[in-house]
Amino acid sequence: MRAVGIILAGGNNHRMKELSNKRAIAxxxxxxxxxxIDFALSNMTNSGVQKVAVLTQYNARSLxxxxxxSKWWNFGRKQGGMFVFxxxxxxxxxxxxxxxxxxxxxxxxxxxxxxxxxxxxASGDGVYKLDYNKVLEYHIQKKADITVVCKELPxxxxxxxxxxxxxNEDCRIEEFEEKPMVxxxxxxxxxxxVIRRRQLIELVERCxxxxxxxxxxxxLIRYKNLKRIYGYKMQGYWNNIAAVNSYYRTxxxxxxxxxxxxxxxxxxxxxxxxxxxxxxxxNPGSDVRNSLVSAGCIINGTVENxxxxxxxxVGENCVIKNSIILNDVYLGDNTHIxxxxxxxxxxxxxxxxxxxxxxIKIVIEKNERYVL
Numbered sequence: 001m002r003a004v005g006i007i008l009a010g011g012n013n014h015r016m017k018e019l020s021n022k023r024a025i026a027x028x029x030x031x032x033x034x035x036x037i038d039f040a041l042s043n044m045t046n047s048g049v050q051k052v053a054v055l056t057q058y059n060a061r062s063l064x065x066x067x068x069x070s071k072w073w074n075f076g077r078k079q080g081g082m083f084v085f086x087x088x089x090x091x092x093x094x095x096x097x098x099x100x101x102x103x104x105x106x107x108x109x110x111x112x113x114x115x116x117x118x119x120x121x122a123s124g125d126g127v128y129k130l131d132y133n134k135v136l137e138y139h140i141q142k143k144a145d146i147t148v149v150c151k152e153l154p155x156x157x158x159x160x161x162x163x164x165x166x167x168n169e170d171c172r173i174e175e176f177e178e179k180p181m182v183x184x185x186x187x188x189x190x191x192x193x194v195i196r197r198r199q200l201i202e203l204v205e206r207c208x209x210x211x212x213x214x215x216x217x218x219x220l221i222r223y224k225n226l227k228r229i230y231g232y233k234m235q236g237y238w239n240n241i242a243a244v245n246s247y248y249r250t251x252x253x254x255x256x257x258x259x260x261x262x263x264x265x266x267x268x269x270x271x272x273x274x275x276x277x278x279x280x281x282x283n284p285g286s287d288v289r290n291s292l293v294s295a296g297c298i299i300n301g302t303v304e305n306x307x308x309x310x311x312x313x314v315g316e317n318c319v320i321k322n323s324i325i326l327n328d329v330y331l332g333d334n335t336h337i338x339x340x341x342x343x344x345x346x347x348x349x350x351x352x353x354x355x356x357x358x359x360i361k362i363v364i365e366k367n368e369r370y371v372l
Contacts, residue, residue, distance in 0.1 A: 001048040004116045007040050009124030010057030015243035018362050026124025027063040029309050031254040032294040037124040038272045045073045046268035047132035050080030055103045072273045099213030105204045119200050123191035128238040138232050139194045145227035149192035151238045162188035173229045176221050248360045251307050
């Protein structure tokens with residue numbers, strides 16, 4: 001392959017509320033048995049990228065554990081492979097990554113030692129399928145310096161949490177605004193970029209000299225009139241999960257047969273680390289409709305339009321509607337949960353009642369599971 005991959009998975013933001021207190025956003029569980037970063041990693045390996053660096057930082061424990069082996073995504077065995085870089089203290093530098101460009105700068109040795117001519121940069125919080133080869137061919141055909149993969153969102157969607165851009169007829173980017181207050185364009189950047197490796201090294205080194213740290217603000221927006229920056233419009237499903245509502249909505253999309261079919265039954269596949277768990281067990285009296293139930297679950301109650309992740313126990317007479325129950329949750333008898341996201345490893349006491357009225361409610365309860 002002519003490109004090396006970089007996945008930016010260090011981020012945290014307040015829009016995830018309590019969900020990002022104990023894990024990075026790229027490690028957020030999706031669709032029963034996947035994590036958000038699986039989509040970027042699978043797209044890399046399906047596009048023939050053999051060498052990928054994942055830059056992690058914030059709350060990286062569960063993400064590093066998930067990435068403990070590259071065999072699940074089948075990256076290069078002899079040449080290439082998957083590299084996970086967390087910030088390290090060196091003689092010159094004792095800071096965390098202070099931004100996306102700084103994260104690349106602190107691992108510039110990795111890029112300098114590569115021999116591939118191009119770099120594909122992706123973020124770890126997108127749920128999509130994309131053949132990066134097509135983007136690379138487009139990049140070469142347009143003789144672009146940087147290509148930004150973008151997506152046209154429906155006019156009902158709130159675009160103010162994305163980078164919003166405008167292109168001319170030739171698809172060259174003329175305006176680029178990061179997280180605008182109001183916007184008259186509905187084309188957003190998906191956080192996927194293609195750039196020549198030497199060009200990237202040069203731009204990032206220049207940023208570091210000027211004490212600039214952000215890839216979007218300090219490279220894309222600053223250089224948009226100097227460099228040839230083009231947009232590549234992607235088709236098909238794309239969603240970003242970096243806010244509670246969009247995380248909830250993205251998961252709920254997987255209850256639609258066409259979305260499930262697109263991701264899991266059409267080539268190329270999405271891969272993830274596999275846990276060795278028994279299949280879900282439905283006890284007499286359980287009633288499950290239009291839900292995704294993962295391996296290791298035991299169900300005694302009613303589940304409707306919900307997603308249950310691995311190892312969830314649902315007690316008797318429980319009612320779960322329109323909710324997401326993360327890994328290893330114990331729901332006591334007679335519990336009612338509606339429009340909620342229940343944090344992983346929670347123990348919800350019997351006879352609890354949680355309903356998200358106007359918004360999605362995040363339920364965090366740290367009760368003792370086994371009382372002597």
